[in-house]
Amino acid sequence: MKKSYSTLVNKKDITSIAIGGFDGMHIAHQQLFKQLDKNGAIVAIESGYSNLTPKSFRQEYTNLPVYYYVLDNIKHLEGEEFIKLLKEEFPNLKKIVVGFDFCFGKNRKYNTTGLKNLFDGEVVVVDEVCNNKLAIHSRFIRDFIKQGDIKKANEFLGKEYKIVGQVIKGQGLGKKSFVPTINLLVEEFLLPKEGVYITKTIIKDEIFNSVTFLGHRVTTDGSFAVETHILNKNIHNAIGKIQIIFIDKIRDNEKFNSFEKLKNQINEDINISLKYFDK
Numbered sequence: 001m002k003k004s005y006s007t008l009v010n011k012k013d014i015t016s017i018a019i020g021g022f023d024g025m026h027i028a029h030q031q032l033f034k035q036l037d038k039n040g041a042i043v044a045i046e047s048g049y050s051n052l053t054p055k056s057f058r059q060e061y062t063n064l065p066v067y068y069y070v071l072d073n074i075k076h077l078e079g080e081e082f083i084k085l086l087k088e089e090f091p092n093l094k095k096i097v098v099g100f101d102f103c104f105g106k107n108r109k110y111n112t113t114g115l116k117n118l119f120d121g122e123v124v125v126v127d128e129v130c131n132n133k134l135a136i137h138s139r140f141i142r143d144f145i146k147q148g149d150i151k152k153a154n155e156f157l158g159k160e161y162k163i164v165g166q167v168i169k170g171q172g173l174g175k176k177s178f179v180p181t182i183n184l185l186v187e188e189f190l191l192p193k194e195g196v197y198i199t200k201t202i203i204k205d206e207i208f209n210s211v212t213f214l215g216h217r218v219t220t221d222g223s224f225a226v227e228t229h230i231l232n233k234n235i236h237n238a239i240g241k242i243q244i245i246f247i248d249k250i251r252d253n254e255k256f257n258s259f260e261k262l263k264n265q266i267n268e269d270i271n272i273s274l275k276y277f278d279k
């Protein structure tokens, strides 16, 4: 469940901050957080494009308080003005942690050297964090997810990719012709490539093994759907928000020329998922 430490911690108590967009809260971001002291905080600059950990979802991946600032409100600031703002916001600030490629201020013209010149406290610059020689960045993780390469995305995230959606009514076909599924409306999160995935589904804090289809139902009504089938369990009453955790991709979305062929394939997808959870 979402934590909201930032509302509980007084900004006056904060002595160190890490600054960045932090979409995904991936392995490299976590390296920055390790440099913070026990009165540390995360200053997340919201560009409006965060879709790995949108809006306030970043708080879930850290015990440090996260404070959000809207990029449009601060991007016009000169370097001195930005530092002044930080010192007003966090009057006891002693240390700032950023990555090697951090830029800030009007036209992004200030870099880590500028930060060291302008801030009178300690500045820690973290070297590029890589995974097997590949730099870890949110934009690369987004590419992996869009390509359906969930394993790679999870490796770079340092955790399993998770989306949150609202339960909605399906076509009512699943139960009758295929298997029962929970249909979801997902608005804020980046969706993996169309296809079928081994997943876990969290409903009211309870975790279920599942298999999830997402894409255009090209075999039935053609409409776009995110639907999850809970393995070995009948769930009748899922409502509200549920979470889907992506583990691995099974296959691409396919158009079948009969419902029977789709049904056989769905059973095969279920078997692959069951085997994965059995091992």
Ligand SMILES: Cc1cc2nc3c(=O)[nH]c(=O)nc-3n(C[C@H](O)[C@H](O)[C@H](O)COP(=O)(O)O)c2cc1C
Pocket (backbone or CB within 6 Å): 169, 170, 171, 172, 173, 174, 175, 178, 179, 180, 181, 183, 196, 211, 212, 213, 216, 217, 218, 219, 220, 221, 227, 228, 229, 252, 253, 254, 255, 256, 262, 266, 269, 270
């Ligand atoms: C594991 C699984 C795999 C699926 N694969 C496909 C597929 O490859 N192509 C497709 O058109 N629909 C696929 N579907 C979606 C079915 O067409 C869908 O479940 C059916 O239309 C029922 O929809 P409903 O839940 O809205 O009633 C899949 C569903 C599941 C659960």
Ligand SMILES: Nc1ncnc2c1ncn2[C@@H]1O[C@H](COP(=O)(O)OP(=O)(O)OP(=O)(O)O)[C@@H](O)[C@H]1O
Pocket (backbone or CB within 6 Å): 019, 020, 021, 022, 023, 028, 029, 032, 097, 098, 099, 100, 101, 102, 126, 127, 128, 129, 130, 135, 136, 137, 138, 139, 140
């Ligand atoms: N691979 C990395 N190694 C070290 N520091 C990093 C790395 N990636 C990001 N950072 C630092 O983390 C902070 C947050 O950066 P940012 O939100 O731009 O992450 P990102 O993964 O590079 O995102 P994007 O791909 O969208 O640019 C910044 O201070 C940035 O310099």
